[in-house]
Amino acid sequence: MAVPVVKEAQKCEAPASMLAACGDPAAIGQGITFGEMIDVSGRDRDSLNACALRHKSLADAVAACNDNIEKYNAEIREMKARNAAKQ
Amino acid sequence: MLGNLKLILGGALAVVIFGGGYSFGARKVAALEAQIQAIKSASDDAEAKRKKSQEGIDKMLKDKEAEYAKQAQQLKARADQKAKDLAAALAGANSRIASLQAQAGDLDARRAKLAADRDAAPTAAERKKLQDQIDALDREKKSLMTKVDANACLALAVPEAVIAPQVQRR
Numbered sequence: 001m002a003v004p005v006v007k008e009a010q011k012c013e014a015p016a017s018m019l020a021a022c023g024d025p026a027a028i029g030q031g032i033t034f035g036e037m038i039d040v041s042g043r044d045r046d047s048l049n050a051c052a053l054r055h056k057s058l059a060d061a062v063a064a065c066n067d068n069i070e071k072y073n074a075e076i077r078e079m080k081a082r083n084a085a086k087q
Numbered sequence: 088m089l090g091n092l093k094l095i096l097g098g099a100l101a102v103v104i105f106g107g108g109y110s111f112g113a114r115k116v117a118a119l120e121a122q123i124q125a126i127k128s129a130s131d132d133a134e135a136k137r138k139k140s141q142e143g144i145d146k147m148l149k150d151k152e153a154e155y156a157k158q159a160q161q162l163k164a165r166a167d168q169k170a171k172d173l174a175a176a177l178a179g180a181n182s183r184i185a186s187l188q189a190q191a192g193d194l195d196a197r198r199a200k201l202a203a204d205r206d207a208a209p210t211a212a213e214r215k216k217l218q219d220q221i222d223a224l225d226r227e228k229k230s231l232m233t234k235v236d237a238n239a240c241l242a243l244a245v246p247e248a249v250i251a252p253q254v255q256r257r
Contacts, residue, residue, distance in 0.1 A: 007134055010141050015152035017159075028253045035177045035241035037250075042173055046166035053162055057155035064147050072140035076133060083129055 010072065012065035018058040022051035180238045187235045194228045 025047070026040045198221055205217035 007137055010137065010144060012144055013148065015148060015155070017152060018155055028250065030247070030250075030254055031244050032250060032254075033242055033244050035180070037245055038241075039173060039177065042169060046162075046169070049162055049166070050159065053155070053158055057151060057158070061148055061151045064151065065144055068140055068144045068147065072136060075136050075140075079129065079133060079136075083125075086125075 010069055012062065012069070014058055014061050018054055018061060020054065022054070023047040177241060180241045184235050184238045187231050187238070191228055191231045191235070194224050194231070198224045198228075 026043045028037070028040055032040070201217050201221045201224065205214050205221065208214040208217055
C-alpha cells in the first residue's frame with residue numbers, strides 16, 4: 001500500500017492576453033500641430049482604455065482564483081477537522 | 088526421562104511465547120494498516136477535491152479570457168471608429184472654414200443692407216429696431232469667426248514653450 005505524498009498546490013495561470021504590458025504613450029515631436037495633438041491624445045486614451053480593461057480583467061481573474069483556492073482550503077480544513085474528530 | 092520432560096515443557100513454553108508474540112504483533116500491524124488505509128482514503132478524498140477545484144479554476148480562467156477577448160474586441164472596434172471620425176473631422180477643417188466664411192460673408196451682406204436701411208430710417212424708433220438687428224448679426228458673426236479660428240488653429244504648431252516638456256528626446 002503506497003503512502004500518499006503531498007500533491008502540488010493549485011495553479012492560477014492567468015491567460016497570456018491579460019498579462020501583456022501596457023503600450024507606451026504616443027510620441028510627440030517638435031512642431032506638432034494642435035490637430036495632431038488631438039490625434040495623439042485620442043490614441044493615448046484608447047491605449048489607456050485597453051490597458052485599464054486588461055488590468056481589470058486580470059484583477060478579476062486573480063480575485064476569482066483566490067476565491068476558488070479559499071473554497072478549496074475551507075474544504076480541506078473541514079476534512080481535517082472531521083478526521084481529527086474521528087481520532 | 089526427566090530430561091525429555093524438560094525438553095517437551097521447554098518446547099511447549101517456546102511455542103506459547105512465540106504464538107503470543109506473533110498474535111500481539113499481528114494486532115499492532117493490523118491497527119497500523121487500518122491507520123494507513125484511513126490516511127490514504129483521506130488523501131484520495133483531498134486529491135479529488137484538489138482536482139475538482141483546479142478544474143474549476145481552469146474553467147473560470149478560460150471564461151474570463153473569452154470575456155476579456157470579447158470586451159477588448161469591442162473596445163478596439165470603438166477606438167478604430169473614433170480614429171476614423173477624428174481623421175475625417177481633422178481633414179474637413181478647411182472645408183468647414185470655407186463654409187463658415189461663406190456664412191460670414193452672407194452676414195456681412197445682410198449687415199450692410201441693414202446699416203443702409205438704418206441710416207435712411209425716418210424715425211428714431213425704426214433706427215433703433217434696425218440697429219438691434221445689426222447688433223444681433225454682429226454677435227452671430229463673432230460666434231462664426233470664433234469657429235473659423237478654432238478650425239484654423241488645428242493646423243498651427245503648438246508653441247514650443249508649451250509642448251517642450253512633452254516632446255520625446257532620444
